Amino acid sequence: MITLNSYLLALLPIFLLLNNAVFAAVYDDITIQNAQLVSQDEDRVTVDKQVMIMADLSNGQDRDQKFAYIVQIRDENDVVISLSWLTGSLTPGQSFSPALSWTPISAGTYTIQIFVWESVNNPDALSVPLLLSVGVVDN
Secondary structure (H helix, E strand, O other): OOOHHHHHHHHHHHHHHHHHOOOOOOOOOEEEEEEEEEEOOOOOEEOOOOEEEEEEEEEOOOOOEEEEEEEEEEOOOOOEEEEEEEEEEEOOOOEEOOEEEEOOOOOEEEEEEEEEEOOOOOOOEOOOOEEEEEEEEOO
16 A cells, blocks of 8 residues: 555655756746735644645746646755645646745744646646745744
C-alpha cells in the first residue's frame, strides 16, 4: 500500500532538482503573481486552522495552456511536510486565482513554494516559482 509519505518521498528528488536549477530562462507562458495566504484569523496563521495558498495566474499567449499549480511546504529543517496540486487549462488571455488549502499542525516558520508546470508528470516550468515565508503560531 502506498502511503502519502512514501508518495511525497518519491516526488522529492524532482523538487530538489528544481530547487537547485537556475531559473534564468524568460517565461512568457503563464504569469504568476500576488501570492498570498488567506486564513480564518486574518492577521496570522494558527495551528490547526486551515489556510488557503493563492496566487493569480494569467495566460499571455494566443493559445490554450494546460497547467499544474503546485504548492510545496517545507519546515524549518527544510523537510517537505506538504505537497499538493491542482490542474487546469487557461484559454488565451484568461486569468485564474487557484487556491490550495493547508492546515498546519505545529508552530514554526515554513517556506511555501508555488510552481506552475506544464503538468504534474511534465515538470517544464511555465513561470518562475514564487516563495513565501510564514510563521505559524499556537492557538
